[in-house]
Amino acid sequence: MAATPTIAIAYDFDGTLSPGSMQEHSFIPEIGEEIGAFWGRVNGEAARLGADNILIYMHEMVKAAQREDVRFRREDIERHGASVGFFPGVAEGWFQRLRDYGAARGVRVQHYIISSGLKEMIAASAVGDQFDAIFASEFKYNADDVPVWAASAVNYTNKTQFLFRINKGALDLSDHTEVNAYVPEDDRPVPFRNMIYVGDGDTDVPCMRTVKEQGGVSIAVHPAGDAKGAEKTAKLKTDRRVHFTTDADYSDGSKLDAYVKAAIDKMVAVERLKALER
Known part of the structure; x- marks a missing residue:
């Protein structure tokens, strides 16, 4: 060759x-939510809107962090990745x-x-x-x-x-x-x-x-x-x-x-x- x-x-x-x-390893536990509840909300919202599940889960991560007053910046996302x-x-x-x-x-x-x-x-x-x-x-x-x-x-x-x-x-x-x-x-x-x-x-x-x-x-x-x-x-x-x-x-x-x-x-x-x- x-x-x-x-x-x-x-x-x-x-x-x-x-x-x-990957969200299940540390992000979802950090916002204090059950894994099934998080994905149930994502899938329900995607079905209701006829939307892309990927875009919805990304939005839900942002909203959940804001709702629970959990810091969610790039370095935090990377921290979750490390876990x-x-x-x-x-x-x-x-x-x-x-x-x-x-x-x-x-x-x-x-x-x-x-x-x-x-x-x-x-x-x-x-x-x-x-x-x-x-x-x-x-x-x-x-x-x-x-x-x-x-x-x-x-x-x-x-x-x-x-x-x-x-x-x-x-x-x-x-x-x-x-x-x-x-x-x-x-x-x-x-x-x-x-x-x-x-x-x-x-x-x-x-x-x-x-x-x-x-x-x-x-x-x-x-x-x-x-x-x-x-x-x-x-x-x-x-x-x-x-x-x-x-x-x-x-x-x-x-x-x-x-x-x-x-x-x-x-x-x-x-x-x-x-x-x-x-």
């Missing part, structure tokens, strides 16, 4: 790398282990987040510095770092655009020209055949299908011992949305670890064949 091929692994965040939703917990193995070397695994086989492995959660919280989490880019919802702040508006909202329907941004190397969200420009697949920084998507549920289906249908690998995970979660991911496989389902265990030697490494091996072999064909 003349140049170093790139393999991109894109992850959902909530329920994929981290149990539950987020992870599934086994995520914060214990998963990302670097795969970078090393790829490097030993002559490829570059990159990691990306595509999430409806808050970018500020993800970036401040224990693994925030492990990603080549984080595509997630984000607040607009005033001069005092108080959130006043939604700068971006990532939902299940617009998640797929970020796959194409990774595919074409168009990571600047303000640039709409590069992501829409025609580039032959083999000339793109990350061909879809070199892409792996890891998610956990219905909101990931568009990304799972896109990656799978374009020649990449899609994986659905669920918490270990969660029968309902296992049933949901099994249906994703039955419906041909994903190639593989397993526990959300990112430890060295886990089934997920073995499958992702096997997928990397396959992609390396295909790249060698492509190089010989040129």
